[in-house]
Amino acid sequence: MELITILSFTLGNAIAKAIIVEWLGDNKLLENITADLMDLVRDNSMSDTDKRNAMAQVEQIGQQLVMRLRAKYAAMPHRSDLNPEAVIFDVAITSSKANISLTSLVESQLNPNKVYSELRDLRPDVTKTFSTHETSLYHSLLKLLSEELVNLSTELIGFLPLVTSKTWENQDRILDAINTILTQPTHEAAEFEMKYRNAVNNALDTPDIFGIPYADRLARSQRLSTAYIPLRATTGQALRALQLMDLSDFAKLSSSSIVPDLDTSFNRVYEEISKSGFGKSSSLSIESGLNEFVLSVSTGIGKTAVLEKLMKYLTPDRSIEQVLAQSRRLVLRGDAGSGKSTLLKWIAVTAARQDFTGILSRWNELVPFYIRLRERVNKDFPTPEEFPKLTARMIAGRIHTDDWTHQVLESGRAIVLIDGVDELPRPQRKDMLDQLAQLVKLYPLARYIITSRPSAIKSSEWPEWEDWVKQEEFSIATLQPMEPHEIDSFIEHWHAALKQSLNLTQTETDRMVNSLKRIRKQRRPLARLATSPLLCAMICALHHERGGHNLPSERIKLYSDCVEMLVEKRDEARRIPLGDDYPDLGYDQKLELIRHFAFWMMRNDYTEVTQAEADKFFNDYLSKTTHKDISGTQVRKFFVDRTSLLREPTLDGIDFTHRTFQEFLTAQAIFDNNEFGLLLGKVRNDQWREVIILTSGYAGTLRRGERTKFLKNLVNKAKKYKREENKKQVLLLSIAALEGSAGLEMAAQEYVLEQATEVFPPKSEDDVKQIAIAGDPAISLLQYRLEYENNLRWCVETLGLIGSIEAMNALVDYTELENGSVIRKLWDIRANFEREIYFKQVLSHCRVLHCNSVSSLVGFEYLTSLCELYIYKLTKPLHITELAKLSNLKALSLHGDNVNDLSHIAHLHQLKKLDVSQTEIDNLQAIAPLVNLTELNLSGCPVSDMTPLTHLSRLCKLDISNTKTQDISFLEKITQIQSLNIAGLSIKDLFPLDCLQKLTELIIDHTEVDDVSFITSFLELSHLGITGLRVSKLDPLLQLPNLSSLEISLSQLNLLEPIVENSSLSKITININDYSNDNLLFFLEFLNGDYSKLFDFAGKDSNIYNLFMQWPVKSINVSNENLSFSLIKDNPESSPSNNRMNKTH
Known part of the structure; x- marks a missing residue:
């Protein structure tokens, strides 16, 4: 029997039967319920054998659900003054009357509250004879049942795509897997699981807050969940397509089934729509996979939905929670300090605490396994038996059975968090992939999240990786830089932790917070640095140490100042005596030791060493100096206890608190030792990329000549590669090595850019990031050129990341284009510049503007050149007075629940096209003066009176679908209408349409019309929609x-x-x-x-x-x-x- 057949059966009767027989243990009670209870399968087309088999499967699912329900009921507080059996029996009757199936749960959007409401409303009077406590119990049980039903559905929906990818050989094994999903852990397993969750929480619930003094004390009193800042991510192409098509019912589906050229196709559609203008009938020549969009756009029907979905697709930034909820297998890319490890720890801790909320609330059943790959250098990927030991070493030996981890993985309740592919040496990565692939194949129902820096997993450098991701059906997302409001939120969180650590007053804390926020707004270079959590924390720390003065504006200077602060200045400023436990060394000597320790680890591909190995290194190094009386142990303890540069991640391990410190200190050591030649041998090793960039920048601060020589050698090295991919990689690296142009000879800058012109324009997100690092020197090659036509949006994004006045000036030429993706990108990058200046100097030149999300209309008054404005969502209630000044507007689109008043646009007399669909507009008086309107979309508005539209004598296209109007007689006065959508209206008599003899497009979906004979008078009609009509x-x-x-x-x-x-x-x-x-x-x-x-x-x-x-x-x-x-x-x-x-x- 087909799996889907079983899943479509109603589970309500099966649940009711299980409650009565398995829970209440009284078969006689079955006689009190209708015979339908025993009739679990009503499909008369099935054979008796198939019916019996189906009944058995459905009954088993019902039994397992009730087992879950009983377990949760047992944990509830019980009262002696109520009759629980009677209440439970009524829950059974309610269940028997419910149409509970996987499909019905999907239709409830997998929302337990909606499922509960539907169950509750089936028998609204059932609690009339109950006491207050019995009523409370009844509703509590219905809520628990709803949650368990949704949990089951979530697992099954995430499981279904594996059927299509042939993970399973036959449907018997599929049904076995479903039973595994439903299996309730034994008491011993549940007990161990709780201890394991507590151990994970204790081990990982420690925020890594850079720059906070006495961080060890703070960590004991602060939870990661309170310090965690929600991030955003840009999703991969396949996941974008899922977002676009609103596959919320199938949100857990694997993304691999998306056609590979979909991204290109959607961009073509978007470009065509942007060029043709809102609502303009256009014949699109695009990929055939987009037929529904071609239909919608070319016929002029449903354009709003099309544009909204396209904007949703082309604006793929989403909260990380949204990305996680839609991804069963995810690769998460992020630059250094972007928050990858913190995010995985937050997931692990929140899962362990079962503390997820909102769209991730279904994750509370997950068991986290956190794997730091830096701890697996020169080791195999851990086996499932080792997973608990990685974070819960002290209790791992108490697992009641060696099979526990396997059971959790097999049931789909595991989330495997794999941190830092980039921290594994290259030779080890292939073996890691092979071993991970075996794990995924053995346990396809588990969730997997893998993190890495982008440079380590580029397809040009590691083609096996790209093949592996596709084969194993992983989607890809990239963590995005923090936006201004997120930076401000981070600043507040950081200082809240500082207040707790130093017992500061709220007044002192607020003063520092406000000061730093003000500096961020005033100094754009500093603001650009603050877009990653790590760099923002560094800025917070320096701001605190220096009382708000002398903050650096370049990354290399920021790193240098932070290292100085950590190694020397903090204890000096507080006059803290080090005592006999720590070495009596000067600042330069300490710096020399930690630099060479970093270089030694980097050169040997070490990400972590034992304490004994660290002590030996320091002893060996000290033996060559005059400080033979100082032990390596003292040095190691100093750097761990007093500087926060090193830490003890495991009982016997030593590593750098952040890889960025290891890379920067290595760069300083390479410069000190004049080891530039070593770097030239590492140009294609992604683990050395940051070291090369930092060494170049650091050299520029001390000896420009050395930097010039190194950069020329770097470019010459690139030119020697025969493979274009290898040449491009090293040329991009040489451009990135221009970072810190203050210490750069003009001749070197010109030489690098002249030799690297072939990598312009940027063609991907990775290109954008690497070129943007170079800053202003790259601007001349990013200015608008006709030959850049296919990559203009990447040029705009790069200029936005550079974010300087010169970059803003270069953007002006892009505003004259009619390229939709470029115009949209001009809007997206606005946060990188001072808002008022950017609106005045750049956006004021735009004739068309697409805004995916708008929270403020400040600055819009400067956009007087605009002819078309599309705002796809107003995120907060706003007065749209600023729009009244846009007198040249010919097309305006406003959307969102916060749009409820059009009075301010009544004077936009040139307006020809207006779309306010899906808003709260309920009065059309302001539209009456807009006599030049030719297109109007009111779909979904709560408006009933359409008579103001009779003044619009030029109106040709009208959409009033799903409004509250029940009278279309007004159409008799606007007979020039050519396109009309009245879908979803409560009307049956269409006689007012008789006068619309120019109609070419008509949508009457889901009206009460039952005869289409009236249609014969519309001889010009080219498109007709009659979905949902009861016609014969x-x-x-x-x-x-x-x-x-x-x-x-x-x-x-x-x-x-x-x-x-x-x-x-x-x-x-x-x-x-x-x-x-x-x-x-x-x-x-x-x-x-x-x-x-x-x-x-x-x-x-x-x-x-x-x-x-x-x-x-x-x-x-x-x-x-x-x-x-x-x-x-x-x-x-x-x-x-x-x-x-x-x-x-």
Whole structure:
């Protein structure tokens, strides 16, 4: 029996039966419930054997759910004055009356509150005879049941794509896996799990807060959860497509099924829409996988939804929580200090504490396993048996069975957090991938998150990595720099920790916070440095130490000042005596020791050493100096206890608190020892990339000549590579090594840029970051050029990251373009500049502007050149008075719940196109004066009175779908309408349409119309949407000579045959939203590529595919809000095998 068949059965009766038999233990009570309780499977088309097998499977799922419910009930406080059996029995009856299936839970958006509300509303009067405490218990049990149902669904939905990727050999094993998911841990396992969770929490719930004195004391009193700052991430291409298509019902699906060229395709659609203008009918020539967008845009129907989804896709920044919720297997990229390790620790701690909220609340059943790869250098990837020992060494020996970790992994309750691929030596990485692939294959239901710096996992450097990610179905996300409001939040958190550590007053803390925020706003170079958590923490620490004075504006100077502060100045400033336990060494001697220790570790590919190895290194180094009386142990303790440069991550281990310190100190040692030649041999080793950049910058602060010589040698080294990929990598590295131009000879700068012109323009996010490091010297090669046409948005993003006045001036030339992605990027980078100046000097030149999210309209008054403005979401209530000054506007789009008043745009007399769909607009009086309007979209607005529209004598396109109006008689006064959408209105009589003889597009979906004979008078009609209508025949469509596009419901397929001879019909879109109970079945078959099932699924005796081949129709689309299926004829005379099927999710 097919898995999906079993999953579509109603579980309510099975749950009720399990409650009565397994929990209450009274079979006689079954007699008090209707016979339906025993009839778990009502499919009469099934054989008796299949029915019995299905009943057994459904009953087993019900039993396991009730076991979970009982376990949670047992943990609840109990009262002696209530009758729990009666309450539990009523929960069973409620369950038996509920239509609980995987599909119904998906339709409830996997929201336990919605499921609870539906269960509660089934029997609203059931608690009338209950006491207060019995009522409370009844509702508590319903809530627990709802949570368990959603937890089950979440696991199964995340599990389903593995069926399509052939992870499992047969469906028996699938059903076995489902049983594994549902299996309740034994008492011993549950007891150990709780101890393990506590151990993980104790081990990892320690925030690494750079620059806080007495951090050990602070760590004991502060939780990571309070110090953690939520981050944002840019998602990979496949995950972007999932976001675009709003696959919330299938959020756990693997992203590998997305077609590889989807990103390019969506960008083409976006460009075409941007060029053609809002609502303009356009014939798009794009990839066939985007047919539903072509249909929507070319017909002028649903443009708002299309644009919103495209903006959602092309604005892939999301909160990290959103990315995590949609990713079962994730590679998380981030630069040094971007917060990767902190994020993994936060996930581990929050999972251990079962403290997730919001969209991650379903993760509270997960068991975290945290693996720091820097601890696995020269070791194998740990086996599952070793996982608990990595963070809970003291209790790992008390596992009640060696199989516990395997059981957690197998059940899908494990989340494996793998930190720092880049910290493994290159020769070891392939073995790590092979071993990790075995783990994923053995335990496909577990969650996996892997972190790395981007430079370590670039496909050009490690092609096996890219193949592995695709093969193992991992999605990719990149942590983004902090935005100004996030930096301010970080500053507040850092100083809250400082206040706790030093017992400062709130007044003192507020003064420092406000001072640093003010400095950040005033000094743009400093603000650009503060975009990573580590660098922001360094700035906070220096600001505190120096009383707000002399803060550096360049990264290398910031590192140097922080090392100086940590090694010497802090204890000096506080006059703290070191005592006999620490060495009596001067600042230069301490610095020399720690620099060479870092260089020794780097040269030997060490990320961690034992204490004995560290002591030996310091002893050996000291033996060559005059300080033979100082022991290596003293030195090591000093750097651990007094500087925070080194730490003890394990019982016997020593490493740098942050790899950035190790890299910077190594760079200083290389400069001191004149080891530049060694660096030239490391130019293609990603682990040395930062060291090379930092060495170049540091050399420039002391000996410019040395830096010039090194940079020229670096470029010459690049030119010797024959492979273009290798040459590009080293040329980009040489550009990045220009960082810190203050210490750079002009001749060296010019030489590097002249030789590296071939890597311009930037063509990827990684190129952007590397080129931006060079700063202002790179601007001349980023200015607008016609030959950059395909990469203009990357140039804009790079200039935004550079963020200087010179970069802003270079952006002005880009504002004259009609390239949609460039214009959108100009908006996205606004936070990198002073807002008012940027609006005045850059955005004021734009004629078109797309704003994905707007929280303030300050500065919009300067945008008087704007002709088209699209604001896709107002994130807070705002008065739109600033928009009243944009007198040249011809197209305006406003969206979001915070849009409720249009009075300020009543004087925009040049406005021709207005879209305020999905807003709270309920009064149209302000629209009446806009007599030049030709297009208006009010879809989803709570407006009922449409009479103000009668003043709009030029209106050609109107969308009033899903509004509150029940009267369309106003249409008799605006007879020039050509495109009309009245879907979702409570109307049956369409006589006012008779006067609209110019109609070319008409959507009447889900109205009360049951006869389409009225349609015959619209001879110009080219597109018709009748989804959801209860019509018995479509014959009247034969009388429409220009009808080329038709949108119908799946249930209407059998009405198509009579109009096969209508040669003008070239496109059919079939909407399957009204077949929600079968969506999951369709989706699985769709993923498997068996489109013939679609036509069987349509319920016709004849084969629609064969009919399609006979029709003059060129394409069929099947779509709903989640997916689109397209069957397109390449050649009407060809055989079926020569036709193609395309899918878009």
